[in-house]
Amino acid sequence: MDLTLSPSEEAFRDELRAWLADNHPGEDPPDDDAAFEHRRVWQKKLYDAGYAGFSWPKEYGGRGATLIEQALFGEEMARAKAPSPANVLGMVMGGPVVIAHGDDTQKERWLKPILTGDEIWCQGFSEPESGSDLASLKTRAVKSNGEWVVTGQKVWTTYAHKAKWCMLVARTDQDAQKHAGLTYFIMDMEQEEVQVRPLRQITGEAEFNELFIEEARIPDENVVGGVGNGWTVAITTLMHERAGLGASAAAGMRIALNELGELARERGVTDDPVIRQRLAQLAIEVELLRLNAWRGLTAIMKTGIPGPEGSVVKWQWGELNQSLTELAVDILGEDGALWDSPWTYRFLRSRANSIEGGTTEILKNIVAERVLGLPKLR
């Protein structure tokens, strides 16, 4: 057991930290379009410095970083409060899927513009009728004259209005068993048959979109992983998403905790024993999130496979962020009701943490079945 960084890891972290100090783009501007441009510029800057697609193999333009380096990268980005780069979904999900399941032509076509940010990617998995139940997707793709004609509706799609490509899972075989009839496509968003409607949240923002797809066209060469294998390909995507979460989520929570401590001092409640107990409990849980994430990483390094541990970290993080923002709003007293307060925003936003990226109920199912080996739930 050695929880210190090796000299080379430390050198990497210091280099990155210094680079971030010099190159941090500042906060997003308030306007949505401007914010997006800001993040696109940031993406390009990361690319130019060799930090985009950090975990990708070198042959595909990445840096072939170790898991530790990836975790450090996530931590440092969170620590510096760097904005998320415009093409985060392309880098975290799209690229890895193409690398794992795509053919050479696909890799040649898609990978580089993901890293440069020239082509933004979005994700089209969820549908209104199938939230947690991915296998019940209804969006249909029918082959006609060598191309696929797609009709359906998708939801919770980030940056859909900015995206060139959409990772789309659609049903290509109506008769097959639920999982079996799905196929993974890369759909061109630049066609009129795909309409994007922003989806406003309870916070007032529209982070997400709905997609209305009416006979959109996808050429056959945009199928990834073969027709009928969409389920397997999609699961790979989601596993990558959850496994990478830990260290940077923990670093983000550490920052939030410090901000909360600052708030408690400002409001003069630091000698209230009830507040102290709650703050300390949060401090403990933030630390445990970090330690659990690193323990998970050690396990992955040993086995080579991201396991179900990512589900525990995601679940833990969601509950923790909800408790933390609840305490902030409690400390604010009557000001906790103010709409324009950053803490109130975070408090409301946190209600999605137990839903997005796998509901807590589904994550507990996964832990029960796959970690503990309990019988499949009925």
Add this chain to the structure above:
Amino acid sequence: MDLTLSPSEEAFRDELRAWLADNHPGEDPPDDDAAFEHRRVWQKKLYDAGYAGFSWPKEYGGRGATLIEQALFGEEMARAKAPSPANVLGMVMGGPVVIAHGDDTQKERWLKPILTGDEIWCQGFSEPESGSDLASLKTRAVKSNGEWVVTGQKVWTTYAHKAKWCMLVARTDQDAQKHAGLTYFIMDMEQEEVQVRPLRQITGEAEFNELFIEEARIPDENVVGGVGNGWTVAITTLMHERAGLGASAAAGMRIALNELGELARERGVTDDPVIRQRLAQLAIEVELLRLNAWRGLTAIMKTGIPGPEGSVVKWQWGELNQSLTELAVDILGEDGALWDSPWTYRFLRSRANSIEGGTTEILKNIVAERVLGLPKLR
């Protein structure tokens, strides 16, 4: 809405309170057998004063009390910390079942000795393999020469070693659907074919017993409610058990809360804000238990039927008693680990509150299905 007592209700309560002040038998002696005799004497005293079988119709030797009077009776008994009379199961479950489902001969034979305490009753529902799942009972009764021959095992039987009669549910039809093949018997405990083994609990006591039944005999006239109707008869018993719980459980919790306040004062922790918040929360929940119980009673008076509300009160009481005794043990600090402390006993004993008389999981199922109308759980 009138939450005061009517003059006649108040008179009844005052009379009972005065009687209890004069006749309270004192605490149970420590020895188990002596404690039982103490409770048997107490039963007789209640009978002589006309308080035994208080809710039973007058024609069967009861007092035909209103629901309000029954609730007041429970409150006053709890308030006075009166011991539970020796034949409580006979009075709360056995008698009402015989009155509701028995024939005249059965009523003639069994009811009076229940009230006097001359014949103690126990309950044989649960089995090791069927805790919450009553319909899966395995104890078998086979008819042979006009009598029933019973073989099986029962568990969680209070006072089995003192009882003359056992309310026994056994399977009389192996081929019928689970619920359908059950029959409700009154079994004579005074036969060698029934062996009683005390079941020690984590508190060190043996409140309960196991019954080992090896070809015990039950005459046909001891079937209650008809062969094959055991399920319905048993459910009546359980509904009566839960409906009656509210007011006296709330009164008991009120006393426990006061004792907890006393403990907090003794230990000098009443100015600790964390303790104050926990005490206040308990005070609120104790009050709500009382109010919910009375609201439930109002509903029963209106509809005439004990509804599923009893499940809410039972669930609420179990959680509340667990929280209350946990706070007591926390206040005790290092003395909370002492085996001979009454609070430690109550703390350990409270772990059964979410299991006995319907597990919290089952009670929540009942609330979800029967109160909220959610689909049957699978």
Add this chain to the structure above:
Amino acid sequence: MNFDFSDDQQAIKRTAKDLLAARFTLDRVRELAEGRRYDETAWTELCELGWPGIFVSEDNGGQGLGIVELVILMEELGYALAPVPFLSTASAGLALELAGSDEQRERWLPGISSGELRATAGLESNGEARLVPDADAAELIVLLSRDGGRVLERSQAEVEPLETIDATRHFARVRGEGGEPLEGDTSAALDRIVTAIAAELTGVCQRTMEMAVEYARDRKQFGRPIGAYQAVAHRCAQMLLETEGARSASYYAGWTADAEPESMPQAASMAKAYASDAGWRVTASALQVHGGIGFTWEHDLHFFLKRAKADGILFGSAGSHRERVAELSGLAAEPAPA
């Protein structure tokens, strides 16, 4: 001993429910909330029915009914999430009715009861009231604390309108010197105000529980209604437990106000503490049951969730009312001197 409403009270409840359902469909509530407006027409109608003065004596233009009747109206207003200035008006009325002199009551209560005088009340602490409903539109602002109160004309008050999370109600921050003192029992007034808020929270809980249960019956995942999964079903059962708890607590507090005032201070703080927690937990649970759709602006749930949070904060948090319960109950009192 009877926990049921009288026939008259039941009639009030039924009428209120039906009327509010007709005037405040969820589409209408949304329209008003998004415009940050009240429904003045409906408000006039409620005033004509005598709602603002329901607990005010007939001599002063009220209906001469009790706090139980106020509790009934508040529960239904919460259930409907009606954007009308009822709470502010009733709070001012309670302050004057309980803590005002005869002269003050005669001067102001008739206007408040008829709805002609716009008035409100807020909890003052350290020289300001940080969250006062409808203060910007009020002609009369009552600032209350447990120790006393005073009545300010609008012109005497510095009023800063606030945009809060609860778009179905308007708020402002109020400062101001002077005003006319209220020399009666302001604590009694505050107890009634928080009881009213607890009742409103009960209605909010009831409504969002119904929404969650309905959704859990309809929404299918993995081939069956999500309400058939214990994780969802038990969550709904917990919502019922807390909703019924808030209801018992606010009904009881209302009853003590009318029939057993010596029990009211504790009953009121118990109701506000419990209902504040329940309000947040039940509405947040309803959101979780709904999943993603519950997090969207286009679903109506969030208006209730935000009302619940704001109500929980208003006139004292759960924690502050628990502290008051600890005091009043004598549970955490110092040991008596030996």
Add this chain to the structure above:
Amino acid sequence: MNFDFSDDQQAIKRTAKDLLAARFTLDRVRELAEGRRYDETAWTELCELGWPGIFVSEDNGGQGLGIVELVILMEELGYALAPVPFLSTASAGLALELAGSDEQRERWLPGISSGELRATAGLESNGEARLVPDADAAELIVLLSRDGGRVLERSQAEVEPLETIDATRHFARVRGEGGEPLEGDTSAALDRIVTAIAAELTGVCQRTMEMAVEYARDRKQFGRPIGAYQAVAHRCAQMLLETEGARSASYYAGWTADAEPESMPQAASMAKAYASDAGWRVTASALQVHGGIGFTWEHDLHFFLKRAKADGILFGSAGSHRERVAELSGLAAEPAPA
């Protein structure tokens, strides 16, 4: 960066697990607990293996290993619920190792490391230590507080044996004047002791979680294993979360003791606070999963449940360690002067 044990540490863990499983079947644990006895033969064997001195320097008869190795042993001792006087002996050893003078270490540590000297340590407050493991059988009793400590011979101490809920461990209350002062860092010793207890709680959590999961797989109700119901399955998932949390916290605290002592005070209190809560919640949850059978004396679960509760109390409750985290973390510190 590597959270895994070294090969040597893994060997220690494996050996400990196998040995304890062989010596302490649950039947054997029950027999000892019901007789309120320790297994002296097995204890001699553990002493011969050098367990009591695992962290003691070789010069003083120990193995010269670290706190991580102690954590490994404690976790396995908790998992096995082995009734042996290990915690008391190790606590005394830690107190002397960390807070003793060279002379004191040389005088006592060799005997403690070999098991020849029976010793213990307790947390003193207001002139007494209310819960000291194995004090009655100890020749040497160390009383510790955050400010200092002292070593008493058995004859100097007033020892009152206690019967506690934890039948697998013996306790006594200790008072006594005088003794030989410990002038070193008693706080560092206490940090290591509570880390050891957190590790033991991790083992207790792990074992009872395994028991619950196994039961949930086997036990059928309504025609299927109870582990197929979400209420049970999600409860088990929660047990995993808390067990892994206790493990991360105690491993980390152990590592800081050896490699980053400046982080140890906070890490130790975090571990004790979290593991104390987790210990109780996980074991109580395991009981609930078992239903009635889990409440019987004849089932082994309650021995673990009671150990968890006693461990949670020993050397400071969760609440008191959280308060220490609040202090040490600087989170709840007063604002720096402007």
